[in-house]
Amino acid sequence: MKLKGRVWKFKDHINTDLIVPARFLNSSEEAMLARSCFADIRPGFSEEVREGDMVVAGANFGCGSSREHAPVALKAAGIRGVIAGSFARIFYRNAFNIGLPVLECPEAAAAFSDGDVLCVDLDSGRITDPEGDIALWAEPIPPFMQDIIASGGLVAHTRKGLGQRGFRP
Amino acid sequence: MIPPMTITEKILARHAGLDTVRPGDIVRVDVDLALANDITAPLAIKVFHALGVTQVFDPNKVALVPDHFVPNKDIPSAQQAKGMAEFALAYGITHYFRPGEAGIEHVLLPEQGLVKPGDLIMGADSHTCTYGALGAFSAGVGSTDLGVIMATGKTWLKVPPTVRLLYEGKTGPWIGGKDLILHTIGRLGVEGATYKALEFTGETVRSLSMAQRLTMANMAVEAGAKNGIFAPDPVTRDFMADRSQEAGVFLESDPDAHYEQSISIDVTQIRPQVALPHSPDNVYAVSDIPPVSLDQVFIGSCTNGRIEDLRAAAEILEGRKRARETRLIVIPGSPRVYLQAIQEGIIETFLRAGAVIGPPCCGPCLGGHMGVLAKGERALSTTNRNFEGRMGHPGSEVYLAGPQVAAASAVLGRTGGPEEL
Ligand code: SF4
Numbered sequence: 172m173k174l175k176g177r178v179w180k181f182k183d184h185i186n187t188d189l190i191v192p193a194r195f196l197n198s199s200e201e202a203m204l205a206r207s208c209f210a211d212i213r214p215g216f217s218e219e220v221r222e223g224d225m226v227v228a229g230a231n232f233g234c235g236s237s238r239e240h241a242p243v244a245l246k247a248a249g250i251r252g253v254i255a256g257s258f259a260r261i262f263y264r265n266a267f268n269i270g271l272p273v274l275e276c277p278e279a280a281a282a283f284s285d286g287d288v289l290c291v292d293l294d295s296g297r298i299t300d301p302e303g304d305i306a307l308w309a310e311p312i313p314p315f316m317q318d319i320i321a322s323g324g325l326v327a328h329t330r331k332g333l334g335q336r337g338f339r340p
Numbered sequence: 341m342i343p344p345m346t347i348t349e350k351i352l353a354r355h356a357g358l359d360t361v362r363p364g365d366i367v368r369v370d371v372d373l374a375l376a377n378d379i380t381a382p383l384a385i386k387v388f389h390a391l392g393v394t395q396v397f398d399p400n401k402v403a404l405v406p407d408h409f410v411p412n413k414d415i416p417s418a419q420q421a422k423g424m425a426e427f428a429l430a431y432g433i434t435h436y437f438r439p440g441e442a443g444i445e446h447v448l449l450p451e452q453g454l455v456k457p458g459d460l461i462m463g464a465d466s467h468t469c470t471y472g473a474l475g476a477f478s479a480g481v482g483s484t485d486l487g488v489i490m491a492t493g494k495t496w497l498k499v500p501p502t503v504r505l506l507y508e509g510k511t512g513p514w515i516g517g518k519d520l521i522l523h524t525i526g527r528l529g530v531e532g533a534t535y536k537a538l539e540f541t542g543e544t545v546r547s548l549s550m551a552q553r554l555t556m557a558n559m560a561v562e563a564g565a566k567n568g569i570f571a572p573d574p575v576t577r578d579f580m581a582d583r584s585q586e587a588g589v590f591l592e593s594d595p596d597a598h599y600e601q602s603i604s605i606d607v608t609q610i611r612p613q614v615a616l617p618h619s620p621d622n623v624y625a626v627s628d629i630p631p632v633s634l635d636q637v638f639i640g641s642c643t644n645g646r647i648e649d650l651r652a653a654a655e656i657l658e659g660r661k662r663a664r665e666t667r668l669i670v671i672p673g674s675p676r677v678y679l680q681a682i683q684e685g686i687i688e689t690f691l692r693a694g695a696v697i698g699p700p701c702c703g704p705c706l707g708g709h710m711g712v713l714a715k716g717e718r719a720l721s722t723t724n725r726n727f728e729g730r731m732g733h734p735g736s737e738v739y740l741a742g743p744q745v746a747a748a749s750a751v752l753g754r755t756g757g758p759e760e761l
Contacts, residue, residue, distance in 0.1 A: 184530065184619070186725075186727045188706075188707075188725075188727050188728070188729055188730055189727070189728065189729065192707070192729055192734075193706040193707050193708040193730075194707065194708050194712075196379045196408070196409075196706075196708060197409060197413070197414060197416035197417040197420065197708070198416045198420075199382045199383045199386070199420070211728075211729050211734040212728075212734070230531060231530065231531045231534070231564070234530065234531075234564065235466065235725060235727060236465070236466045236706075237380065237463075237464055237465050237466040237468075237480040237481060237482055238379065238380065238482075239380070239383055239464075239482035239483040239484060240379075240383070242482075243383070257531065257534065259534065259564060260534060260535050260564065260566055261466055261480050261481060261482060264481065264482060264485065265481075265482030265483075265484065265485070268482060268484035268485060269482075269484055313366075315366050315496065324484070325484050325485065325488055326387055326390050326391060326484065326487075326488070329391055329488045329491070329492065330390075330391055330392065333391065333392075333393065333491075333492070
């Protein structure tokens with residue numbers, strides 16, 4: 172699968188409180204979460220973000236709480252992929268589970284700025300820009316995660332498994 | 341011959357039905373206990389319904405604890421809590437805790453004997469790693485993972501490499517589990533153990549109480565770790581004996597187990613610690629930082645909301661008063677802790693010291709309820725995270741420390757250690 176989108180750039184250690192501040196956690200409605208996305212560190216994000224945009228960030232993206240509201244909010248806001256230097260463990264797992272592709276590429280944050288256009292091939296991990304000036308490789312997605320994406324997220328993947336005898340997630 | 345394994349590897353192997361596992365293996369495991377709270381359960385329940393199943397895998401192995409926004413703080417949180425209660429009733433969940441029974445999940449479950457050595461526990465809360473204190477494997481997941489676990493009782497895990505922490509020496513005055521773990525995170529960094537297991541070992545930890553161990557395992561995730569774990573020992577056995585018919589399975593790492601890294605920590609030199617804004621690894625001895633004035637001190641949370649923590653704070657606050665300009669909030673971690681604190685006279689000490697006492701819940705820890713900070717305000721807190729905006733306005737600041745430093749700072753009205761009083 173190939174994605175192409177406008178970049179929103181963030182620094183290192185973007186924690187889940189910054190993605191969805193706790194005061195918005197009294198709801199799990201997608202529309203509400205989309206509106207709260209980056210409310211404190213990037214006011215106006217939810218109005219300006221467009222379907223298909225991408226987040227590019229530094230190290231340890233999604234650290235902090237286990238709240239799945241964070242990747243859900245990003246996806247509901249229109250973000251189609253996150254490329255970061257590294258991810259916190261729970262965020263990484265949550266993102267795949269809900270069908271938001273995330274890729275680890277330590278060089279991406281230095282190569283892209285806000286508003287740039289980024290192209291990524293999820294199968295190969297190739298990251299480029301439309302002019303062809305940038306060419307980076309992301310860590311390939313582990314086969315297990317690819318399976319989940321191919322099924323359309325963990326729910327669909329599990330439903331499929333539950334349908335068969337001898338459930339194997 | 342089974343190759344040597346760490347305790348984490350042994351627990352994962354047992355739950356995967358395998359003789360042996362190695363770091364990097366992806367294994368499918370049986371879950372002994374699945375946990376969610378009032379924030380994460382609503383999403384997990386949606387997922388559960390989307391799976392089209394008609395029952396949970398085992399109503400005795402699911403725990404639902406309302407603790408973040410309770411008593412309900414507004415209409416949306418009341419709706420969420422109601423949905424959780426209805427789910428618990430409909431599916432016969434044994435361990436659903438009503439307000440009055442409920443406390444902070446990670447204080448409550450060990451206290452109720454629901455967590456045993458050797459168990460594998462998955463929770464939709466990042467501090468699920470707390471239960472490693474009892475020699476269990478426990479890790480946080482998101483709501484989708486948890487919804488699937490509630491339906492199937494199974495999940496998949498990548499076996500983490502283990503980093504061994506070796507604590508040696510006798511601790512100095514006022515040093516507790518919080519100081520040891522803050523010091524450790526200061527050394528490892530917030531990414532220092534990402535995807536890894538942290539194993540707490542050494543002569544020092546053998547003499548630590550269960551409360552101190554729970555505090556330390558609780559913050560393993562603050563170094564990015566998947567789980568933190570202590571091998572169970574006589575302290576664990578005594579703790580379990582008071583709470584459960586079952587002692588659990590006592591496992592330990594083989595002497596020749598493979599560690600990715602071993603780090604020795606000489607505890608004799610550690611002085612009362614504090615993590616400065618805005619990161620739990622920004623750690624110093626409190627006596628080494630220029631004092632800053634405080635608008636609020638909070639004593640509580642899943643890190644330091646146990647009776648031992650309240651006792652430690654009360655010892656310092658006995659006969660003293662908080663500084664005039666500094667609010668002091670104390671929240672016992674569970675109804676049992678609250679009752680015990682009343683019986684021991686600790687609550688009276690806090691009230692006389694000028695504290696506000698809250699009902700057992702997460703309180704101001706996550707900045708959504710009961711003690712939210714205003715712009716420019718500064719708090720010292722016994723909680724586990726001090727990210728920007730964690731306890732309120734993004735322009736507020738949080739300092740993290742143990743209960744003794746918190747109590748002393750409340751009296752001083754600024755950051756400072758108990759030796760200053
Ligand atoms: S006390 Fe704080 S860290 Fe612990 S479970 Fe509650 S919100 Fe999370």
